[in-house]
Amino acid sequence: MKLVKTNNELQEKLAILRKNGAIGFVPTMGALHSGHLSLVEAAMKENNGVVVSIFVNPTQFNDANDLKRYPRNLEADLKMLEPTGCDLVFAPEPDEIYPKPDTRKFDFGEMEQVMEGAHRPGHFNGVAQVVSKLFELVNPDRAYFGQKDFQQVAIINKLVSMLDMDIEIVPCPIVREESGLAMSSRNELLNSEERQNAALIYKTLSAAKKQTHEKSVYELKKWVTETINKNPFLDVEYFEVVDEENLKPVENWSGNTKKVGCIAVFCGQIRLIDNIELTNYANRSL
Ligand SMILES: Nc1ncnc2c1ncn2[C@@H]1O[C@H](COP(=O)(O)OP(=O)(O)OP(=O)(O)O)[C@@H](O)[C@H]1O
Ligand SMILES: CC(C)(CO)[C@@H](O)C(=O)[O-]
Numbered sequence: 001m002k003l004v005k006t007n008n009e010l011q012e013k014l015a016i017l018r019k020n021g022a023i024g025f026v027p028t029m030g031a032l033h034s035g036h037l038s039l040v041e042a043a044m045k046e047n048n049g050v051v052v053s054i055f056v057n058p059t060q061f062n063d064a065n066d067l068k069r070y071p072r073n074l075e076a077d078l079k080m081l082e083p084t085g086c087d088l089v090f091a092p093e094p095d096e097i098y099p100k101p102d103t104r105k106f107d108f109g110e111m112e113q114v115m116e117g118a119h120r121p122g123h124f125n126g127v128a129q130v131v132s133k134l135f136e137l138v139n140p141d142r143a144y145f146g147q148k149d150f151q152q153v154a155i156i157n158k159l160v161s162m163l164d165m166d167i168e169i170v171p172c173p174i175v176r177e178e179s180g181l182a183m184s185s186r187n188e189l190l191n192s193e194e195r196q197n198a199a200l201i202y203k204t205l206s207a208a209k210k211q212t213h214e215k216s217v218y219e220l221k222k223w224v225t226e227t228i229n230k231n232p233f234l235d236v237e238y239f240e241v242v243d244e245e246n247l248k249p250v251e252n253w254s255g256n257t258k259k260v261g262c263i264a265v266f267c268g269q270i271r272l273i274d275n276i277e278l279t280n281y282a283n284r285s286l
């Protein structure tokens with residue numbers, strides 16, 4: 001495993017790696033955990049060379065405090081990555097990615113006007129700026145993204161089609177702590193009491209999944225929000241039920257496409273997201 005910090009070094013090593021065959025790419029913001037490692041493992045299975053990037057991208061943060069306190073620990077990240085056998089770790093400084101300010105504006109239409117897009121203005125524009133830049137630099141055959149960031153996967157799919165990039169986007173399942181809490185770098189910022197209470201988020205989503213036959217979408221949204229808000233550590237920012245394919249909020253359970261419940265919850269100062277597939281009529285034997 002080789003650490004590279006500049007684009008020149010990256011291109012030099014990539015030229016050698018590419019001779020072996022397909023390149024898999026895992027973009028991250030570091031503070032790695034088993035969720036990230038599952039993406040790297042998937043990439044290792046399906047490609048001949050694997051590149052992981054570690055870059056806390058300033059342009060996707062809509063909250064300056066969130067950026068300031070975002071956990072960073074390159075040394076620990078490299079220790080975690082070593083046993084995966086990945087080939088290259090690209091950990092650039094901001095100037096390497098943004099030699100001049102990136103003023104590009106991406107238009108994802110309605111897809112970015114809900115959930116994370118609505119509550120984190122400019123977030124997906126920043127994600128698109130950095131991911132398109134990283135895709136240009138790494139030029140991978142496949143890129144791996146976690147379904148914890150459910151809306152992000154849809155945005156990235158749209159990005160590659162908008163930019164006509166020949167990159168397969170591979171969505172990977174959510175990895176959870178034993179308590180059910182979705183693994184997230186931001187979990188490191190929770191104290192132990194907060195972390196214990198945050199487990200209620202997934203517990204409630206799992207219980208909600210069992211109630212779609214007896215509650216309307218409206219009733220379920222109300223129940224999830226009230227159940228979580230009863231916990232003094234937690235404050236729901238949104239719980240939305242959307243169509244898996246177009247991310248449009250749905251008002252009833254009908255239709256053939258999957259419905260996904262997506263949530264953002266403040267646990268103290270820390271904002272956590274999670275989601276669960278609520279219905280899958282396509283696979284249900286009626
Ligand atoms: N629990 C998880 N399971 C699967 N994939 C995950 C998980 N957590 C993060 N990922 C994925 O890892 C990639 C890098 O994410 P990122 O570095 O932002 O980590 P993170 O844990 O999501 O951090 P945070 O949510 O605190 O920003 C993204 O594609 C993200 O969806
Ligand atoms: C894709 C990504 C690495 C871009 O900074 C980030 O949004 C993330 O970690 O999910």
Ligand code: BAL
Binds near residue numbers: 029060061149
């Ligand atoms: N994993 C999403 C990155 C962010 O919260 O900015």
